[in-house]
Amino acid sequence: MSVIAIFNQKGGVGKTTTTLNLTAALARMGKRPIAIDLDPQAHLTLTFGVQDVNTDTSIGAFFRDDTPLLNLVRDLATGARVIPAHLDLSKVEALHSKSAAAARKLKLGLDASLALEGVPILIDCCPTFGVLTLNALLAANRVLIPVSADFLSMQSVNKLDMALKALEGPLQRKIEKRIVLTRFDSRRKFSYDIYDQLQERYGRELCATRVAENVALAASPTLAQDVFTYAPSSPGARDYAKLTLELIESGFFA
Template identity: 50%
Template sequence: MACIAVFNQKGGVAKTTSTFNLATALARAGWKAWAIDMDAQAHLTLALTAGKPPLDPSTTLCAFFNQQKPLRDVVHETELGVRLVASHPELAKVESLFGSNAQATLALKRGLAEAEPDGPVLIDCCPALGVLSLNALYAADRVLIPVSSDYLSLQSVIRLDAAITALEKAMKRTIEKRIVITRFDGRRKLALQIAQTLHDRYGEQVCKTRIRECVALAESPSLGKDIFAHQRKGVGAQDYGALAYELLRSGFFR
């Protein structure tokens, strides 16, 4: 099954929102989806465990990276049907723990190989190209890049594309990429220009589905619901449902 890093070095582009709602869309479709929270802010963990007591670090990725537990022993079954590998603020210490150790970037890849997930794996990355994100990229065979409809996000995806190209050379393999435009408002001229620029530059790597700006997408995690349960007829559910279907049809999750 596919391992997908959801990554952009810019914050606020809907990485966590996309990981959360795509993982739950897959679970609703009967897939045994995994979601790995590689961000010490632990927002994906909060979204998938809303209303539950905070997790102890010993049950999260912290224990895995500290070599206390194998990855398969820190997987949580969630009420939304997604298998969560949770994060914790203590995960921030991993960067300093490993430093420049090149082997540290392969830890997640090895952990997943041992765990043998029986469904697609989505990794919510932190917005920095450090040890944690490199772990995700080395483990992944695909990258989904959310890009909000603004100039700074456009520049960030150009830099990220160059970084992935350099990483592909180091790994001696290719990483399949898809770009999804998020927080899109078709009434704004700049949003339309950014979308056109992305299509001109990256062609079919840009998803046809665009995620429109939607307040309900920000509301749903605090209620312990994905967008499909929170507002199933709203634009957020329509867009993430369409995106999941588009990626499934293209084989991106297989």
């Protein structure tokens, strides 16, 4: 089972957009992926258009009442599956931030309830390095780091890289990671400079596919649609289809 945490502690770099569209692309291939919204902002839940989400039908119920994860999975018409979030998820951060056991809960829950599914699981993280994100990183065997093509975003990936290396010791395993450059503007030389710097530092861990700044990617969530449904011929759809294939071919979703 591949469990992928999509994380960067910097906000607005494209974590949710990437989770939404990778999940949609995998679903179209019949791979029955499950996306988990682990952000109290619940943006992924909104962009998937999941209805009737409350405290008992969202991921908070797993953390609060041990509701099995499988019971929280929603099947969508597109073939994607999602475990939605609700604002009450922020209570997990407040109540359990000092407990080491609380950080392992999602891993245990996945092993107990979703491991048999044998499908890719994608976790959309929030932009903070708190107990929810630790749950995602400890449950994941892979981390995908979206980096938007700007200076601060690149700084944050270097800090995150150090944090992941620090986690590898206690975990006694390597955390496989990939970095994907998002919001790439081909008219700006600066975008290419950032790509080159990332490549120099991270080599093959940097995805060859760059996701361009594209209006369809920004607009599709307003209709609760992924980019393949909203604008199948758009550059955004092309980029996320290409990224999905690259990640499949490199064994990232295996």
